[in-house]
Structure formats: C-alpha cells, structure tokens
Amino acid sequence: MSSSTDAPPLRYSGAINQGIADAMEADDRVVLIGIDVGAGGGIFTVTRGLHERFGPARVLDTPISEMGFVGAAVGAAMTGLRPIVEIMFMDFIGVCLDAIMNQAAKLHYMSSGALEIPIVFRTQTGAGRAAGAQHSQSLEAMLAHIPGLKVVLPATVTDAHDLLVAAVEDPNPVVYVENRRLYAMKGGSDVDPLPLGKARVARAGDDVTVVTWGQMLRESLTAADRAGVSVEVIDLRSLVPLDLDTVLRSAQRTGRVLVVHEAVQDFGAGAEIAARVGEELFDVLRVPVKRLGAPSVPMPFSPDLEQAIMPQAGAITAACEQLVREG
Amino acid sequence: MSSSTDAPPLRYSGAINQGIADAMEADDRVVLIGIDVGAGGGIFTVTRGLHERFGPARVLDTPISEMGFVGAAVGAAMTGLRPIVEIMFMDFIGVCLDAIMNQAAKLHYMSSGALEIPIVFRTQTGAGRAAGAQHSQSLEAMLAHIPGLKVVLPATVTDAHDLLVAAVEDPNPVVYVENRRLYAMKGGSDVDPLPLGKARVARAGDDVTVVTWGQMLRESLTAADRAGVSVEVIDLRSLVPLDLDTVLRSAQRTGRVLVVHEAVQDFGAGAEIAARVGEELFDVLRVPVKRLGAPSVPMPFSPDLEQAIMPQAGAITAACEQLVREG
Amino acid sequence: MPPTSVSSPAPPASLADLHATMALIRAFETRVSTLYRDGDIPGFVHTSLGQEAVAAGVCAALEHDDYLTTTHRGHGHVLAKGADLDGMMAELFGRAAGLCRGKGGSMHVADPSVGILGANAIVGAGIPLAVGAGLSSKLLRQGRVAVAFFGEGAVNQGAFHEAANLAAIWDLPVILLCEDNRYAEFTDSTKMTRVASVCERAAAYGIWARDVYGNDVAAVHAITREAVERCRAGQGPALIEAATYRWHGHYEGDDQPYKPDAEADEWRTDRDPLVVAEAALVAEGGVTAAELSAVRARATERVDRAVAAARAAAVPAEQEAFQHVFVD
Amino acid sequence: MPPTSVSSPAPPASLADLHATMALIRAFETRVSTLYRDGDIPGFVHTSLGQEAVAAGVCAALEHDDYLTTTHRGHGHVLAKGADLDGMMAELFGRAAGLCRGKGGSMHVADPSVGILGANAIVGAGIPLAVGAGLSSKLLRQGRVAVAFFGEGAVNQGAFHEAANLAAIWDLPVILLCEDNRYAEFTDSTKMTRVASVCERAAAYGIWARDVYGNDVAAVHAITREAVERCRAGQGPALIEAATYRWHGHYEGDDQPYKPDAEADEWRTDRDPLVVAEAALVAEGGVTAAELSAVRARATERVDRAVAAARAAAVPAEQEAFQHVFVD
Numbered sequence A, B: 001m002s003s004s005t006d007a008p009p010l011r012y013s014g015a016i017n018q019g020i021a022d023a024m025e026a027d028d029r030v031v032l033i034g035i036d037v038g039a040g041g042g043i044f045t046v047t048r049g050l051h052e053r054f055g056p057a058r059v060l061d062t063p064i065s066e067m068g069f070v071g072a073a074v075g076a077a078m079t080g081l082r083p084i085v086e087i088m089f090m091d092f093i094g095v096c097l098d099a100i101m102n103q104a105a106k107l108h109y110m111s112s113g114a115l116e117i118p119i120v121f122r123t124q125t126g127a128g129r130a131a132g133a134q135h136s137q138s139l140e141a142m143l144a145h146i147p148g149l150k151v152v153l154p155a156t157v158t159d160a161h162d163l164l165v166a167a168v169e170d171p172n173p174v175v176y177v178e179n180r181r182l183y184a185m186k187g188g189s190d191v192d193p194l195p196l197g198k199a200r201v202a203r204a205g206d207d208v209t210v211v212t213w214g215q216m217l218r219e220s221l222t223a224a225d226r227a228g229v230s231v232e233v234i235d236l237r238s239l240v241p242l243d244l245d246t247v248l249r250s251a252q253r254t255g256r257v258l259v260v261h262e263a264v265q266d267f268g269a270g271a272e273i274a275a276r277v278g279e280e281l282f283d284v285l286r287v288p289v290k291r292l293g294a295p296s297v298p299m300p301f302s303p304d305l306e307q308a309i310m311p312q313a314g315a316i317t318a319a320c321e322q323l324v325r326e327g
Numbered sequence C, D: 001m002p003p004t005s006v007s008s009p010a011p012p013a014s015l016a017d018l019h020a021t022m023a024l025i026r027a028f029e030t031r032v033s034t035l036y037r038d039g040d041i042p043g044f045v046h047t048s049l050g051q052e053a054v055a056a057g058v059c060a061a062l063e064h065d066d067y068l069t070t071t072h073r074g075h076g077h078v079l080a081k082g083a084d085l086d087g088m089m090a091e092l093f094g095r096a097a098g099l100c101r102g103k104g105g106s107m108h109v110a111d112p113s114v115g116i117l118g119a120n121a122i123v124g125a126g127i128p129l130a131v132g133a134g135l136s137s138k139l140l141r142q143g144r145v146a147v148a149f150f151g152e153g154a155v156n157q158g159a160f161h162e163a164a165n166l167a168a169i170w171d172l173p174v175i176l177l178c179e180d181n182r183y184a185e186f187t188d189s190t191k192m193t194r195v196a197s198v199c200e201r202a203a204a205y206g207i208w209a210r211d212v213y214g215n216d217v218a219a220v221h222a223i224t225r226e227a228v229e230r231c232r233a234g235q236g237p238a239l240i241e242a243a244t245y246r247w248h249g250h251y252e253g254d255d256q257p258y259k260p261d262a263e264a265d266e267w268r269t270d271r272d273p274l275v276v277a278e279a280a281l282v283a284e285g286g287v288t289a290a291e292l293s294a295v296r297a298r299a300t301e302r303v304d305r306a307v308a309a310a311r312a313a314a315v316p317a318e319q320e321a322f323q324h325v326f327v328d
C-alpha cells in the first residue's frame, strides 16, 4: 500500500477512496461499478477522482438497475474481473438480494470450486441523519446468515482502507459495509493493521467487555471513557469470519459482556455473539451477556425520535455500569 | 371456521387449502395471488380447486414477476383488498424483498397509522428433497429481524389451517411459512387451537426443553420419544410475536434448553432465543442453552450430503442426552 | 369483470387554477430549499422546482379519491393531489403535527384521505404499489384511477417492467406517469438507454402511451384527462411521458457540475412552466400580470404561514417512535 | 474501447453434426425422464425434450471458450456446449464423479472449462450473469461471446429488463437467447403479456433482434452465427427468439392437463426437430434413414454407458458438504 503510507488518508471516506485506488492500481482486473460512482464521484463523494484516474472502462456508471448490475458484477467476477460493486444504501439489498444470496454466495459451492467469485459488495448504512425508514437500516445480520459471504464493517480510518484492500484481494464474495456517519472522521495512524477476520481490542479494560462494530465503536469508546468502571472495547471488524477467540479471551478476564450494535436488536447479529459467548463461557460469566441494539421499530424520520431509539454512548455507559453492579 | 370443523382436513397441505378457502369465504376482500396458484392449482397442489370455487378475479395467476406482483399485492392491501400472495419458494425473497421489507413492513409506521397493510406472504421452505442450494433455504431469521412483519411457521395440520386464517384476519403483514416436507402429513384433530402469537407445549417433559418450529417439530418429537431423558418440546409457531413466556416457563423447570431449527445455525433465529433465555434465566440454567441448526454451508444437491448436514432426530436425541449429562 | 360504471368526467380545470397550484408548489419548494440550506429541515430533500406543471396538470385531472404513489421528489404531486399544506410542511420539519406525525418525512409523505399512498424512497417501488391500488379499484369496483409518478431513471428498474406488464395483462385503471427531467441524480439519463423515449418502451407492454411537453400545464392536463377517461372506461392502463427539467440538484446541496449551463438557463427562463402559463393567461386576456403576481404572493404567504406553524409545532413525543409498528 | 480483434469465424456446422448433437440430447433427456420416474435421480428435473434444435443450433455457433448461462431446463444447452456426458449424468445422480461433485445437480450444472457458468434455478438470474461475462470479455479483450439462455416466461422478470438494457448501453458481446416453448410451468405464456413476441420487447432496449423457428436446427444455427459475428465485431448484443415446444411437463411428473391435445400432438410428430432434420438430411441425399437410426442408437449407447457409470459411481464423502463454501 505504498501510496497510502506516503500520504496517510485523513478521513474515513478518503481512506475508502484510497483503498479502492490502491486495489485498482495493484490489479488491472479490479473495476468499480455502481450508480454515479464514476463521473459524479459518488453521492457521498467517496469515489471522487477515480473515474478521472482509471477511466470509464474501469469505473462504470450504471442505470438504476441494481438487480442487473449487481448480477452482472457477479458474472464478471466469475470470468476474470474483480469487481467492486456499490449498493448505494444497504436498504437497497431489497432490490438485488438474489444476486448476492443465491448467486454470489452459492456458485462457488454449487460448482464444487469450479467457479470463483472474487467480488466486493460495497455498501453503506448509518442512521442518525433523518434519512427515514428506507435509508437507515443496518442489515448485516441478514447477510451474515448467508453461507458463502464474508461481512466486514470497518470502524476506523485504517480499516476503511485496509479492509477494502483485503476484501478485494480475497477470492470470495465480501460485503464491505461503510457507515456514513463516519465518512468525515479523521484518523490516519489510529491503529495497527490487522488482517481480515481478526477482531481488534480497541481499548483495554478489566470490568466489562464491549463487543461492537461500525459507528458504534466510536460511541462505545466514548461511553467507555465516561464509565465509572473499566471497559474493554472490541472492534469486531468482521462478522464473517467471526473472531470469537478475541472476544472470549477478553470476556474470560472481565466475566461481563455487552454487545452493542446500531441494527435492530431482535434477531440481530448481537444474538449470535451472545449465544456463543453464553455457551462457551457459561461457568465464567458473572452476569448474563447483555445486548444493546435498536428497538424493533422502523427508523422514524424525525431526528428527535431517531435519537430516542438509536443506541447512544449514554446508554452504553449505563449498561456497563449496570453489569458491574449486577455481579 | 364451520366448513373446517365439519370435515377436518386430513393433511397439512389440505389444511392450508381449507384455511385459504375459509378466509376467502368469510371475507370477499381476500384474494389469492401468485404464479400458478390458480388454474394450475399450485406446483405442490396446495391451492387446487380454489380457482374453480372463487373464480379468476379472486385467484389470480401472475407472470414470473415477483417484484411486480408482490409489490402490487402490498398496494392492494393498502386499498381495500386482503391479499394472500404466494412466494413459491422462500429463496425467492431474493427477487422481491423490497416489497416485503421496505414497503409492507414499513408503510404503516411511516404513515403513522394512516395506511394499513393486511397481507399474508405465503411461502414454503424445506430442505431434504435434493432441491439444491437455491430452493432449500429457511430464511425466517432474516424476516423476523425486520420490524413490522409477523412471522408464523405452522408445524401441525391444525396450525396449517388456523394460522393461515389468523394471518389473514390479522391487520398486519404476516409471513406464513409452510414446510413442503409436511404437506403430506396427516393430522386433523392433532392439537387444540391457539391464537397467533402463542407457543404450544407439544410434548411434556422434565429434563430438557426443546424449542423448535416447522418441520423440526416432528423431528424433535421423534427424538424426544427416543431419548433416554424426559424431553419437553415447544412448538414456537411464530417467531414474531415471540412467545418467550412459554419457553421460560418450561426452561425454569427443566433448566436445560435446546433450540432446534432447519435453518443455518449461524446468525439464525435460534441465536435470539438462546440469547434471551440465557439472559432471563442466567441463574436457573443448569447448562448453557444449546442450538442445533444447519452448518453454515449452502444446501448441497446430493441427498447423501443433504442428510449429512440437516438436523435430524438422532442428533437431537443425542444433544438432549448430552445436556443432561453435562449438568 | 364488467367495467366500473363511468360517471361523467369533471370539466377540465381552468388554466388559472392550474397556475395557482403551480404557484403553490413553486412557493413551497423555493422555501423548502432555503429551509434545508439553513438546517431547518433535516434528512434528504429533493425539490421539484421547474417540474410544477406535471404535478398540477396531472392531479387536476384526478378525483379526490383517486390513488397516487410518488417518489423522493414528490412534494409537488402531494400538494397538487390535495394534501394539507400545513401538514406537509410540519412533516418535513419532523413535527408531531406533520401528516405522518414526523415519522415519514420528505421522502415518505402519505395521506390516504386524499388517495396519497405515499412517496417512496426506493426508486421504482411505488409503481407496483399503484398497480395494486388499481387492482383494488377494479376488483372492489371503486371506480378509482391509480397514478404512479416516477422519473425517467426509474424506467430502468425491474419494478417498472414487471408492474407495467401486470397493469397491462390485468387491464387495470393505472396511469404510469413518467416525469422525464433528464437527469437521474448526476447522470444524464439519455446515456442509460439506447432508445429515445419511454413511450417506445411502453410498446413492449402493449400499453397506450403518449408523450407530452411537461412544462405546458394545459397539455399535461389534457392528456391526463384522456388517460383517466380510458381508465374509468375500463380500457386499461396508460403511460404518459412528460418532458420537463429539474432546476435544482438531485438533492438540495448538489451544485450540479454535470449540467451544461446553457441548457439549465433555458429551462429556468423561457421554459419556466409558470412563466409559460402566465404568458398564456395574459394572452388569453381577462387577467393581468399584476393579478398573477398576487397569486404567487398569496402562495408565498400560505407557505410562510405553514412554515411558522411548523416551527411552532411540537416535536413528536418519544413514545411516538414505538407506535404503529403494528396495528393493534 | 476498440473491438476485440476478430478471428475469422469457423465454418457452419453440418446438418449431420447438428443432428448428432440433437440425438444425444434426445437420448439423454429420454433416459433422464425414466430414471427420474423410477426414483434413480433425486430432486427436481426439467427436461428439454422437443427443444433440442435450439440447444444444438446455438451451441454449434459458439467457440469452446464462449460463455453460457442457462436455466432449470439446461441439460441440452450444457451437453451441446461440450460438457462431459458422463460428468453430467453423474451430477444428476448426485455422485462424486459429477461435474459439480454432486453439489449442484440438474438445476446447477456448471463447467467453466467449456464456458458454462451454470444452470440457474432462479428464473431470469442467469441473464445478468451472462451480461457480466460479456463485460469481462470486452474489458479483458477475451474475444468471447456470452449467451444467456432463458425461457419466454423469464422475460417478465425484472432481471431480464435490467440486464438487456445494460448489455445494450455497454455494447456487450451478449446473446439473449429466448427459448419460447409456449409454457411457463402450467401457464400459457401468451396470457402473461399483451405483445405477440419477445422481439417486440427487444425494441425497448434498442437491441438487434430476430425470431427463428426453433425446431429448424439449421435456421437456429444460421441466425446464431449472425449474432455471434455481430458480437465479435463489437456491434453489441443480440436477442434471438426461438419458437419451440416443451414435450414433457414443466417438471417430470407434471401430466400437463393444461395443454390442448392437438397442439401437443402436432409438436411431437410433424414438428419433432429430429424428424425435421432427418427428413432434410435424407432429402439432401448422401445419408440413409438407416444411418440416421444408427446415429440415434449410438447416442443411446453413450447415454447407457453414462448411466451405468453414474450408477456405479460413489456418493460424495460427507466432508464434501463442507468444502467450497469459501475459496481457502
């Protein structure tokens, strides 16, 4: 990643851009496909400059045809290209799930290895911007449930870059989930690099282990700083593969685990982590694993309501302290 | 449901048919929409005779256009009809998820109650018939994660009928999941009626609580009969609403819980149940909640491989006995 | 099924009335644009400035209880269909007094009391919904027409294709109203298809289709009336392609580097649908430029009042977030 | 991008060769049908009996490394494209010796060594995949054509619409091969659209389109060669609509009460594509009816051997189920 170490990207969105550029520079077969990712530079300006730099043959603007172009990207991945295909909002998997779930995730398996699908589904989520119920969903649990997909969710500037590059290098379909509330976040040399599939201990602590990802990492770190107890925060980085070892190692020490995610709590990814930790550390846990996610309601438009239902630092702090009080 | 009590349906598929007929008889606004549900009688013959009985205006055959006709069914539900729309295989939510997730599940909420969407999404699942990876998925966890949808999964002949009728009567979007391996199952007066949202204790026992739904109920009952320990089996009947009380009541007594489902275990619906039970009964459980689902692989075609990865009675029995050995 | 009994159609709206509707939309969108810039309105906002003639001309051809679905760019349609102005504005502010109590917002305004089944933030998704409404109308003999507004960009969505075909084979009273404002986000839509018009695509479904100059409100109105009549007579769906232009960026805040200046200028001056209508009204006689200014001024006043009311309105109580997930 | 350099096209296949391919498919499908009835082949099976001319005519116009996607009814396409017969049969049996080691089955046979990117059990899903293959071919200058086989029922899927448009605007070397066998499951497909032909729908995308009598293998072959040449010359996508007929039920076991007897009879006798080809071959001279029977007999023998091999083949080891979820 020489180009990135020369001039460390300052913000999360720039790091994604740099990651795409590095991947495209390193391998001619990497192409970027999506609505307005090209000449327009992306509706959140994340892909700005790539069209000029790599040309329209490698940065392809599409019609509003997700089923078509996501499917085409899967077909391209089977035949020599290594596409990064953008699904503008994660909510839009509603119009292209088949290509992800029934095609990309299964064709390698169904062909017993004859077909390979090196593809990255770039998408973004992030409530808290009054984007309404159809543009605010965090749906990573749905995708993590599908065998054959990897799911990564960068929470830091370093990972925004590194996980993008790793996802492109990975010979499998990888869903790469950005959080738009992090786009402006500055970082740079914030953390040490780690491979795809490893969780990171983002903050050391002794009393409670907070397991989280995406935008909730920042929220959890803030919460940890404010807490009257010592909180260890783990940035999971990927749901598939799930680095349970790092979680268990921490929980073994603290005996208390809180899983925090922006997504709806019910049937969310936190349930899997709670179930696993509960099973593995039955005799070690001092209190039951607790989860903090959004309540089971569509995201309301009004910012006041939105703030009322999104997990926030305050609630995380309170939950950590409560866990210590409980046992 | 007079017509159904006169001549109790003998099989699961007939009970569904009867449920649809009863619902259509009771309310003129109920229509049935789907591919070959009409003149053809359904590819599994489940809707046979309804077209003749209720006519083509109320039993509508469609083109192969799920996004279109499922979306149209949602629009119809908003404007006076009460559609039962068939998604032939659950795997096909890949081509119509938007209408379910972003439209049906959210419009009542987004309009603060001004719009109502009384719709039933009838679909079926069921591996074990060598239907391959794109026709064998149990995806209820994905749908249960979406606020605004109810998810029911009849496991008995009685429920095949009653839950269908209840789903149609419900003023909300309800996903009604059939299991095609149950179609030929005989029943009739197998169990007492229960409302939508209540779990049923399908078999009483003292040592282990098995929580399950769909085709795995049958498997679990077989397993319970064979087990050297006393197994209580709970047929959950619906994931949303989730009748946790019934589960907790049983688990309180047994102190041991096994969740069994046909779906992939990782990030499956069993995780939610395990997490909740683990949290609620932390001090009561003798052993950690255990889950038994499919491994995280697409469903292979070969029947031998399929049998190798599907949860089976033998494994359920073994898991129950193991739980008792453990504590 | 026999066609629903046809009531004799209402007389065409006067140009003056159409103009008044356009003036209201213009005032609304102009104000929303600055309110958004100033941070008073949250979320994403997509204005329909420059496209007022389509909304006004189409909706004036509809009855109060005809159905309508629209898009992220739906303020004009919703106002023209008869949604309450104050309720609209309060909704954009996210207040409890909003049409959807603040839970929908700009992209999700709905008001079934006047047939509005909702704006929709998923491109193309409103089209099947309108087809479903047309199905209800036909099967329940409601005698209502269902109009789906969508942009030319949405024509490339599978939902358009599937829904158009369904409306055709089921002979539904559905009007597919394609508002061709030339751009889909930052993209020149002519680059995203090889065919020159959406009407050509309607041929693939065997649907009656007409194109119309979308900045001529009277022409839009007339062609819509024809389509509505066909629908009410049980002659099945229609597609109308209205050529217009989006003045502002895709969303408020987009400064549109991708548009040729001359093109944008022309559409904002000579082709301004209000200016066009005003010229016609003055030429017709009976109304003066000053009177037309007064119409615009009154519209602005109404919007001002709506803004003041929205500002003063309460934000939704926290418990509102937990209501309406399900019908109890 | 400049078009890929065009190698001079291979000469057309002889009718005798086309006939031999059809005979193989006929023998295969006939046998598969009884094997399925007898419970030897698990799962769902959809045969292409009666449609052999489309598979044979199209695939003979393709090079070994051209791409192909197909559907649930893909046995013929896959055999004609050059997949190993024994591997195919073993796959249908779910054996370790199968082309996909028994993990794909009838609806998911794939063999990229001869360009086959897979049969697909989701109606319409193979079309975007083929468009993607066409994109690889163009961008990586592979010089390959990508053919998407699909049924007339699939044309009502959004995936067809979106993919056809993409192939058009990107000028891809893609052939949309619509095999119109009149039925989609139990449904007469003419009732599911108002337009008479799929070619009419191709006009909505500005795609070069031709229809052809799909039971005339030489005609299918000739038109496909033309389309292939266009593709290789960088002239963009083509759509071919081949009118044919499905002899058997939608799936094996469906006894087709929905088909008029006379229609079914005609297609199974006079219009039988093998009979048609055989008559032409005999009329051309140089080949006798006895020789043609021998061709059929040899095909049957090959299939018999494949069946025997498949029966004898081992079932996959249990651990096979856990392989290939991910590339390691």
Ligand SMILES: Cc1ncc(C[n+]2csc(CCOP(=O)(O)OP(=O)(O)O)c2C)c(N)n1
Binding pocket: A035, A064, A066, A088, A092, A095, C071, C072, C073, C121, C122, C123, C150, C151, C152, C153, C154, C155, C181, C183, C184, C185, C189, C246, C250
């Ligand atoms: C399925 C889907 N894909 C992409 C988007 C993002 N998006 C919102 S509006 C828009 C452009 C729509 O263009 P057009 O249909 O012409 O409507 P206009 O904005 O011009 O009114 C896009 C791509 C979306 N909301 N939904």
Ligand SMILES: Cc1ncc(C[n+]2csc(CCOP(=O)(O)OP(=O)(O)O)c2C)c(N)n1
Binding pocket: B035, B064, B066, B088, B092, B095, D071, D072, D073, D121, D122, D123, D150, D151, D152, D153, D154, D155, D181, D183, D184, D185, D246, D250
């Ligand atoms: C998305 C989707 N919807 C429905 C089905 C069920 N289905 C399988 S084949 C088929 C009919 C296909 O008809 P056609 O495209 O004409 O192909 P044919 O079977 O005639 O070859 C249907 C509806 C499916 N597999 N996928």
Ligand SMILES: [Mg+2]
Binding pocket: C151, C152, C153, C179, C180, C181, C182, C183, C184, C185, C189
């Ligand atoms: Mg537009």
Ligand SMILES: [Mg+2]
Binding pocket: D151, D152, D153, D179, D180, D181, D182, D183, D184, D185, D189
């Ligand atoms: Mg067909």
